[in-house]
Amino acid sequence: MAMPVLRRIIAVSVTAVVVASLAWAAPAMAGPSVTAAPSAPAAPAVSTVTTGSSILTAPTDCANLPARAATLARTSGPGTATCVRENGRAAPTRSTSERAGVMSTPCGSNSWIATRTTICGEESFQLVVFTVPQGVIVGTIDYGVRVEVMLSGRSDRWDTYVRFTGYRGAGAIAGTTLNAVPLCGQMCSYLSSPGITTLFGPGSVVPGAASFSSQYGGPYVSWQSSASWQFTFSNPAWTPPISNSLSITPPAHRCDDALPGRPVGCTVAFVEPTHTISSLAHPTYARHIGLALNFGLPSRLTRTTDGTRNESNRRIACTDPQGRPRPAGFSCDEYPFASTYEGAASHAYGRTFFILGGINGGGQGFSCQVPWLQPRRQGDSGGYSACMIPDWENTDAGSLLGLFYYDNRVIDRDMFRIRLV
Template sequence: MALASGKTATVPCVTLSSPDAAVVAPDAVGVQEFCGVNEWAFTRHTACISGVSGVLSVYALVEGREVLVGQVYFTITTGTSTSGNSARWTHSFSLTPTLMWGSVGNTYLIATAECAANCNFESMNFNSAFPIATGVSRSGSATLSTTSYGEGTVWRAWSTWAYWFRNPDWVIPVSNTLRISAPDHRCDEAIGIRFSIGCVYSQVRPLHEIGRTRYPKYARHIELAINFGVPSILTRTQISAQNAANRARACPQSPANGWSCDEYPFASTQEGAANPIHPYGRTFQILNWNNGAEPFFCGIGWLTPRRAGDSLGYSVCGIPLDQNTGGGTDLGNFYIRNRVLHDDRFQVMVV
C-alpha cells in the first residue's frame, strides 16, 4: 500500500450488530410510545429502535499484518413517524459514541437518508461539521414522501439511513458504508377525501377510545354492550351494501322516545347486526343496580332487554341525536386518522 506523506498506515472497518428484522405479532395493539431497546417498538404511526450497537475498528498494516490500533464503540437510535393525513413521513437517525480509544481522533460521521421503496426524498438535515466525541450524539432527520398509485390503491413504502466514518489522517480516509432501514409501512389512497394519501403501520391494531364525558349515553351504551360480551375487537367493512344491511336490521324503526337509534357493533363493521353470528338483537332497560348506579333506559320497543348472562346478539339503544351524530363523526375521523381499511381490525374501549 502506498502511504501518503505524514499519514498513518490505517484501514477502517465498521461492523454493526444488526437487529433482527422488524416483526410485529399479528393484530398487535400499538401502545408503545417509546423506542424499543434492540427491538422495534410500534404504534399505528411510529416505529423506533434504540441501543443498536456497532464498532468502528482501525487497523495499521505492520509487516503485512493488520494490527488493531483504535476503536469507536457506538449505539444507534432510529425511527419513523407517519401520518394518516399525509403522504410524507419523517425518518430520524442518531449515533452516539460510547467508547473511543487509539487512532480515532479527528474522525467524522457522515450520514444520509435514502429512499428504499415507493419513496421520494424531500429534505434532510444532519450535522457532520464536527469530529465525533464520546457521549455526544450526532443526529439528523429526513422528510420523505410517497406517490399515489391511483384512487383505491394500497402499497408499501420505507426508507433507510446510510452512514460511514471519515478521517483525513487515515490512508483510506473513509470507512465502509452501513445502512439501517426502517420497517415498511402501508400507504393508501382508499379512504377519506378523494385523492388523499396516508400511511400507517397496518400490522398494529389501532384503539378507538370513547370518552364517557364527551357523549355520556352513547358511551354508556357501548360500555354496557361490551361488558355483556358483545365484541370489543371489530373488523372494518367498506362494502356499502353490508353497512346498509347492518343498519336495516339493527334499526328498522325509530325509538319511541324520538331519539336516535344507536347500534353496536357499528354498522361500518363486519360484526354489525346483519352478521349471522348474531341470533337476535338486544336492548337495555335496567331498573336498578346492586351497586347503586343510576337506571339506564334505551326506549327500544322492538327488542328484548338484555338480562344477566345473555352475551349473544347485537345491541341497540335510543340516545340523543347529537350524541349519535358526534360519536359517528368521531368514528369516521378515527378511521381516516388510522387508515382503517376494509378487513382491518381495531379495538373499542370506553374511557
C-alpha cells in the same frame, strides 16, 4: 408482511500504510348491569418487531481480527482497516432531546417499536480500527444510532430522523468524520434530504432529518413505502480512509388511497389502533357500549367501507317493524358499529338493554327505549345491540369514530379495538 430491518453491508479494503496508536486528543463534540370502571387514558398501541440480537441483520462482531487482518494483507498490503461490532450494552432509551432535532417516541433497543404512526429503533455499536497484518486494535468509538419514522394518516408525506451519539472513544480516532445520507426505498420520492458530514467522537450528538412522499399507487388500493439512512465513518489517518457502509432501513409502512372521500395517508398497518370512548364526554353512548362489552360482545372489530353493507347494518339494527315514534331528542345507536363487518347484518338476532334499579329501587337502572328488541339476559353474548341515545351524543360520537378511522387509516378489513375510559 415482510418487514425490512437495519442492514449492514460490509465492504472493507485496505492499501499500504501502518498507523500507530494515537490518543484521542480532540475536544468533545458538540358486572353486566354497569359499565366497566373508568381507567387511565389509553397510551398509543405499541408493537415490537423483534429482529434478533441486533437491529442490524448482518453480523456485527469483529472476532478473530488477526486472521481477518492477515487475509486483508495478502490482497491489499499493510495498513489499517475498520469493522463494526455490537457494543455489549443497550443504547440509552431516554427521550429524544430538542438538540437532536427529533421527536420523542416509544423506541426499542435491539428491535423496532411501532405505534400506528411512528416507528423507532435504537442500539449501540462500536467502530474498531485495527492494524493490518497484525490485527491489533488501535482505536475504538462507541456510538449509538437511533432512527425514527413519523407518519400521518392525512398525508402521503413522512419524515425520518436519525441521531448518532458518541459515547466513548480512544486511540487512532482523532479527525474521524461521520457521513450519512437518506435514501429512497419502496414507492418513495424525495422532498428534502440533506446529508450529514461532520466530525464525530466521544460526546458528539449528531441529528439528521429527511422528508419523503409516497409515490401514488392508485385509487382504492394500498401499497408499501420505505426509506433508509446509509452512513460511513472516514479518517485521513486510516488506510483506506473510509469504513464499511452501514444501511438502516426501518420496517416499511403502508400508504393508501382506500378511504372514500379522503386523500392519501400513511400508517403502520401491523399495529392495530384503539378507539377510546369517554364516559364523561358521552355518558349514554358509553353506557350502551360498556354494557354490550360487559355482556360479551366483541371489543375487536373489523372495518368495512362498503356503503351498502353499512346501510344494511343500520337498517337491521334500528328499524322498528311497528314504526313506533322515537323518543324526542334521541336517535338509534348500534353495536357493533354499522361500519364494521361484525354489524347487525352478520347476526341472526339483536338485543337491547332494560336494567332495573337495585334492591328496593337502589342502584342505577338503564333503559335503551328499544321496544322491538328483547332485553339482553345474563349469559347471552350473541347478536347485535341497539339503544336510543341523545342525538347530540350520537352525532358527536359518530364524528369522532370517523376521525379515528381517518387519522389511523383504518381501511376495509383493518382490525381495531374499542376501549372505554
